[in-house]
Amino acid sequence: MLDLFAIAVANAPAIEQRFQAVIEKMPLEGAAVVKRFASWVEAKALISINVQLFVVRNILDGAVHQNTYELAEDRAGLSGRNAEDILHERLQDYYPARIGFDRAFTDGEKFRYGTMHAGGVGLTDYGPYCMVLTRGFLESLNQVAYLPGDSLRICLRADHSVDEDAVRHSAAPHTHRHIMVAAECSTDIPSEDEGVWPQLLASKDRYFEVIFIGEVGINAVECVYVKKAEYAARWESAFESFGAKLDPASRALVEDFVHLRRSVVKGKVRLEVVP
Amino acid sequence: MSLRLKALCAAEGTGIVWLGGRLRLLRPPYTLTNSPILPEESIEEAILRHGFTAADQEFATWNEVINFLNQQVVEARHELGDNIPESIPGADIMDVAPEEVLRDFMDRVERDLIPRAKYAHAENILFALLTSKASTRYPILGEKAVDLLRRNRAACARANTGLSELAKRDVRFKSLEKHGQLKKSEKRAEEITRWGCIFAPCS
Numbered sequence: 216m217l218d219l220f221a222i223a224v225a226n227a228p229a230i231e232q233r234f235q236a237v238i239e240k241m242p243l244e245g246a247a248v249v250k251r252f253a254s255w256v257e258a259k260a261l262i263s264i265n266v267q268l269f270v271v272r273n274i275l276d277g278a279v280h281q282n283t284y285e286l287a288e289d290r291a292g293l294s295g296r297n298a299e300d301i302l303h304e305r306l307q308d309y310y311p312a313r314i315g316f317d318r319a320f321t322d323g324e325k326f327r328y329g330t331m332h333a334g335g336v337g338l339t340d341y342g343p344y345c346m347v348l349t350r351g352f353l354e355s356l357n358q359v360a361y362l363p364g365d366s367l368r369i370c371l372r373a374d375h376s377v378d379e380d381a382v383r384h385s386a387a388p389h390t391h392r393h394i395m396v397a398a399e400c401s402t403d404i405p406s407e408d409e410g411v412w413p414q415l416l417a418s419k420d421r422y423f424e425v426i427f428i429g430e431v432g433i434n435a436v437e438c439v440y441v442k443k444a445e446y447a448a449r450w451e452s453a454f455e456s457f458g459a460k461l462d463p464a465s466r467a468l469v470e471d472f473v474h475l476r477r478s479v480v481k482g483k484v485r486l487e488v489v490p
Numbered sequence: 491m492s493l494r495l496k497a498l499c500a501a502e503g504t505g506i507v508w509l510g511g512r513l514r515l516l517r518p519p520y521t522l523t524n525s526p527i528l529p530e531e532s533i534e535e536a537i538l539r540h541g542f543t544a545a546d547q548e549f550a551t552w553n554e555v556i557n558f559l560n561q562q563v564v565e566a567r568h569e570l571g572d573n574i575p576e577s578i579p580g581a582d583i584m585d586v587a588p589e590e591v592l593r594d595f596m597d598r599v600e601r602d603l604i605p606r607a608k609y610a611h612a613e614n615i616l617f618a619l620l621t622s623k624a625s626t627r628y629p630i631l632g633e634k635a636v637d638l639l640r641r642n643r644a645a646c647a648r649a650n651t652g653l654s655e656l657a658k659r660d661v662r663f664k665s666l667e668k669h670g671q672l673k674k675s676e677k678r679a680e681e682i683t684r685w686g687c688i689f690a691p692c693s
Contacts (some may be wrong), residue, residue, distance in 0.1 A: 267502045307544035309537045338526055341540040348657045450591050452519050453583045458611030464503025464518040464563040476586035
C-alpha cells in the first residue's frame with residue numbers, strides 16, 4: 216500500500232527544483248510576479264469543501280462531514296445493510312475508480328477531498344455551499360497532500376489502478392503547496408489584476424485538490440460562501456411559502472436555509488454571499 | 491419524451507437528468523431557470539466527489555421525475571430521523587431574514603401582491619413580520635408592515651364589496667359567487683379583454 220502523505224513529503228525537493236526551473240526560464244519581471252503569487256498562496260489559501268445545504272445544516276447541528284465510506288457506514292448502521300453493498304449501489308459504474316484510488320493508499324478510506332481556496336465559491340454545480348475551513352484546522356493537519364487537479368484524472372489509469380509515478384510526480388506536502396501551485400500557474404498569473412488570483416486556485420477549468428485526514432465539524436468551518444443566485448433562490452422559495460404550500464423538497468430546503476440563517480444570526484457561522 | 495435520471499442526491503431532492511443529449515440539474519423549486527445544463531462528464535464529479543447516488547431510471551414527464559425526487563426527499567429525511575415539516579413558521583423566516591430581504595419582501599407586497607389581489611399571501615407575510623422579532627429590530631419596516639396591512643385589508647374589503655355588488659346585480663353572478671368561482675371568472679374576463687379574443691395565445 217502507498218502512503219500518500221509520505222510520498223508528498225518526499226516529493227518536496229523535486230517540487231522546489233521544478234519551481235526554480237520555472238523561475239529561471241522567465242524574465243525577471245515575470246519571475247517576480249510568480250514569486251509574489253506563491254507568497255500570496257502561502258498566506259491566503261485555505262481548504263474548501265463544496266457541499267449541499269443539508270450537509271451544512273447537519274454540521275451546524277453538531278455532526279461531522281462524511282466522506283463516501285463514512286456515509287455508507289452510517290447508512291449501513293441505520294438500515295442494517297452491508298456497507299459495501301451500499302457503496303456499490305451508490306457508486307455503480309464509478310465504484311472501481313473510487314475504490315481503485317482510495318484503497319491503494321494506507322487509510323485511503325479516511326481521505327477527505329477538498330480544494331485550495333482563497334476566495335470565491337469554489338465548484339458549485341453539485342455543491343452550492345462552499346465551506347471554507349479555518350487556518351487553525353489547516354495548520355493542525357498531520358496528514359495532508361496537494362495535487363494540481365483531480366486525483367482521479369491525474370493519478371488513476373484507465374484500468375482503475377493507481378499510477379504511482381504520477382502520484383510521486385504530482386503530490387506536494389503542505390510546506391510546498393504554494394510553489395507547486397505557482398509553478399503550475401506560472402504562465403497564467405496576471406501581474407496587474409490580483410483580484411483574479413483566487414480564480415487560478417479554483418475555477419470550472421482548473422482546481423488544486425487537497426486530500427487530508429481530519430474530522431470536519433463546525434469548529435473547523437471559517438465561513439460558508441454561497442453564490443448570490445443560490446441565496447436569492449432560497450429567499451424566493453421562502454417568499455413563496457407564504458402564499459402556497461411548497462412541495463416537500465422545496466420545504467426541506469427552506470427549512471435548512473432558515474436553520475443556516477439562524478446560525479448566522481447567532482454568530483455560529485459566517486455566511487458570505489458572492490456575485 | 492424520455493427522461494433518464496442518471497444520479498440523485500435524495501436528501502436534497504436534486505437529480506441529474508439526461509434528456510435529448512443534454513444533462514440537466516434538477517433542483518428545488520424545479521423551475522427551468524433553476525435547472526442548468528451541465529457537461530456530460532461532470533456526472534462523475536457529482537457521484538465521486540459530492541455524494542450523489544448513481545441511478546438509471548426512466549420517466550415519461552418532468553412531473554414524474556419531480557414527484558419521484560420529492561418522494562426521495564421525504565424518505566431520505568425520514569431515514570435520517572428528520573421529518574419535513576408541513577410548513578415553515580413565517581415568523582421563523584422573518585426572524586432570520588436580513589434587512590435587505592425584508593425590505594424586498596415589503597416592496598413586493600406593495601408592488602406585486604396587493605395590486606394582483608393576492609391578499610392572503612400579502613397578509614401572511616405582513617402578519618409574520620409583525621409577530622416576529624424583525625419588527626422590533628427594524629422598526630421602520632415594522633411601521634411599513636402596519637401600513638401595508640391596513641392597505642391590504644382595505645383593498646381586500648373593496649374587492650369583496652365590489653364583487654358582492656356585482657353579484658347582487660346579476661343572478662348569474664350570484665351562482666358564481668355561491669360556488670366560489672366569481673374571482674376566477676373575473677380574472678378570465680380580464681384575460682379575454684387583454685387577448686382581444688376568447689382563445690389564449692399559442693406561444
